[in-house]
Amino acid sequence: MDTSAVTNLLAQMRVAAAAAGLREPSQTPQTGKLDFANMLKLSLDGVAQAQAKSEAMQKAFVLGDNSVSLSDTMISIQKASINLQTTIQVRNKVVQAYNDIMNMQV
Numbered sequence: 001m002d003t004s005a006v007t008n009l010l011a012q013m014r015v016a017a018a019a020a021g022l023r024e025p026s027q028t029p030q031t032g033k034l035d036f037a038n039m040l041k042l043s044l045d046g047v048a049q050a051q052a053k054s055e056a057m058q059k060a061f062v063l064g065d066n067s068v069s070l071s072d073t074m075i076s077i078q079k080a081s082i083n084l085q086t087t088i089q090v091r092n093k094v095v096q097a098y099n100d101i102m103n104m105q106v
Contacts, residue, residue: 047083054080 054076060068 043087047080047087050076050080050083 054073057068057073057076061070061073
């Protein structure tokens with residue numbers, strides 16, 4: 001694969017991420033350096049924001065707000081669910097890696 005194809009694919013992924021409402025790493029607060037704790041906090045904040053948005057849309061739809069459609073509400077719920085499931089899987093992998101390291105013979 002040549003570099004123009006990779007560049008094109010990267011541009012398409014950025015457009016898809018922007019359409020999905022995800023932030024790019026360049027939009028994270030600049031604190032001089034990014035460490036694991038900051039990245040973890042940003043990720044968890046993103047999950048919390050997706051869940052809050054989903055709950056707000058659900059309440060608005062139930063209360064009869066005409067600006068919120070059922071399809072948008074369901075998509076928001078699914079995005080929040082996927083974010084939560086991804087976070088849970090990452091947590092499980094980190095715990096498994098920790099256990100594997102602790103059980104290594106020195």
